[in-house]
Amino acid sequence: MIDEALFQQRLNDFKPEPLITSVDPTKEIEILMVAEDDDNIDLAKVNYLNVLNNNEIKKTSEDTIREYGVGTCGPRASYGTTDVHFELEKNLAELLHKEDCLVYCYGFVAISSSIAAFCKKSDVVFIDERANLPIEQGLDDARSKVVKFAHNDPEDFKAKVEKETKKTRKFLVVEGISWRTGKLCPLPEFIAVAEEFKIRVFLEESHTLGVFGATGRGLTEYYDIDPKRIDMIFGTLEGAIGCIGGFSAGSHDAIEHHRLFGSGYMYSASLPTYLVKVVLKSIELLGDAPQKFSGLAKSFHQFLEEECRFKVESHPEAPFKLIRIEPKMDETKVHQYCKEKGVHFIQNDEGLVINLNVRLLDEKERLERVYEVLKGASELIA
Structure with missing residues (x-):
């Protein structure tokens, strides 16, 4: 028998933590929506290769909607796959020099x-201490033992590996460009350690696909690494490719396994066919854009460091520039000054984030205006 009085007492004493943190309705939340015109330049939007402004891509999208509709409303594993999905998977596998590929609805x-x-x-899975949230979420789902090494440090990775003596499968997951710091992964050094200890290598290429390597193939092309030395390459299509969705590329056997055990593939509605066509067209139009973008990224980085005297955390060829200014009050001052002058970018917990757009190379006046505003902002805190 349950003691009713005791039960009620315990029920009254039960005060669980809230499932979510309540938002203060009186607190102002800034939503950055910039209408680009003569007075405003949007460097907050991720649009590295300017595909969002490409009329040929817009026309392709429109034509596909007329033929296929706006979506299948079903997961890839059932009735969510069209011939266009297969075409994109084939093209991505060829681009990445992998045997096969899967396309997901969301990065x-x-x-x-x-x-x-x-x-x-x-x-046992080895990851960077600054690994992005999707990697951490995947490992939460996997429930594997996670061992973290110092940011982009192959030597610390090796030291951590040497301590894991248990005979079990081991994986290394690294990001081409860190979402949090913008730093470039020293991939050859990591692969050397992984091969020495027979560790499988997964490479996340969200911010390197399309902008690293002569043809935009990513870090394997940039470092001249045989893609076969990497077990799986995956990432979002939401960077240089300018769409939503994601991909995962590997051997035929690995992708077949993935089709059966990838929860997002099995249970999430597929990427709408017109967006699949957008990705196909974006890849088709890459051309020399990756090389042009690399030049812009390096010259922009040099300007920030030499002319503005900013501390730029990100790699010189990173598609976004992460600037850290101390004290934070000065960081806010720079952000506010640029916003008032019509140059818009992001301020978050990591610092100031400027997303580059290759379009700036063709619009010299706008690029010079960006430089002028940033230089003026730097003089405020000199």
């Missing part, structure tokens, strides 16, 4: 599902 899901489909509870 976050592509990354987390790619990890959870292969890593299990008994496995």
Whole structure:
């Protein structure tokens, strides 16, 4: 028998933590929506290769909607796959020099599902201490043992590996460009350690696909690494490619396994066919844009460091520039000054984030205006 009085007392005493943190309705939340015109330049939007402004891509999207509609409303594993999905998977596999590929509806899901489909509870997975949220989510789902090494430090990775003596499967997950710091992964050094200890390598390429390497193939092209040395390449299509969705590329056997065990592939509605066509067209139009963008990224980085005297955390060829200014009050001052002058970018917990657009190379007046505003902002805190 249950003591009714005791039960009521315990029920009254039960005060669980809230499932979510309430938002203060009186607190102002800034939503950055910039209408680009003669007075405003949008460097907050991720549009590295300017595909969002491409009329040929817009026309392709419109034509596909007229033929296929706006979506299948079903997951890839059932009735969510069209011939266009297969075409994109073939093209992405060829671009990345991998045997096969999967296309996901959402970039976050592509990354987390790619990890959870292969890593299990008994496995050990080595990740960077600054790993992005989708990687962490994938490992939460996998319930593997996670070992973190110092940011972009192959030597610390090796030291951590040497301590894991248990005979079990081991994986390394690295980001081409860190979402949090903008720093470039020293991939050859990491692969050397992984091969020495027979560790499988997963490479996340969200911010390197399309902008690194002569043809935009990413870090394998940039470092001249045989893609076969990497077990899985995955990431979002939401950077240089200018669409939503994600991908995962590997061997035929790995992708077949992925089709059966990738939760996002099995249970999430597929990427709408017109957006699949957008990705296909974006890849088709890459041309020399990756090389042009690399030149812009390096010259922009040099300007920020030499002319503005800013501390730029990100790599010189990174598609976004992460600037850290102390004290934070000065960081806010720079952000506010540029916003008032019509140059818009992001301020977050990591610092100031400027997303580059290759279009600036063809519009010299706008690029010079960006330089002028940033230089003026730097003089405020000199």
